[in-house]
Amino acid sequence: SQQGEEDPQALSIQEGENATMNCSYKTSINNLQWYRQNSGRGLVHLILIRSNEREKHSGRLRVTLDTSKKSSSLLITASRAADTASYFCATGDQTGANNLFFGTGTRLTVIP
């Protein structure tokens, strides 16, 4: 299966702390993306990192990619209650079809 797996499945932290989520995948990829999903809503794109990149930043988000280990991590710094959501990694395959294969998600709870 090309689907990724996130770790941990659930994470609970205090507001202001940092949150780290990990993603592992099995096949070669073109890119890896992270999405956020608030309860009962659609997914929102957070950040995309290409297979030839190792690290990328966007605001309070930092993503790393290690293609040799087939893994990625998402760091959210200075967390806020509004960051409470499920976070999914999705891998884009190399076929050029722009298909995404989503992991099972990490449920993040930020306690005010």
Added chain:
Amino acid sequence: EAGVAQSPRYKIIEKRQSVAFWCNPISGHATLYWYQQILGQGPKLLIQFQNNGVVDDSQLPKDRFSAERLKGVDSTLKIQPAKLEDSAVYLCASILSGNDEQYFGPGTRLTVT
């Protein structure tokens, strides 16, 4: 810019009944996807359209699911007949051709009783 629109937002049907979902992608987005998201899992791709043609439907259960995008704009996903295990959120997404970021609609939550 308007986002991806989906309707209905919620639908409850009995097993063996039929149901249809509608999606209108962002204007100008040539590629449209339908995903199924079962509770507690990540979205799973069902079908991908490029304009009005199917690019990938390898994970679509074709014995009961069908989808069309006749004019290359909005799309309809149909389930006939529905089974209990079809209970899920059905998400529609679109992208500009050549752009890797997908834009998702709010989804349709289907409950099959």
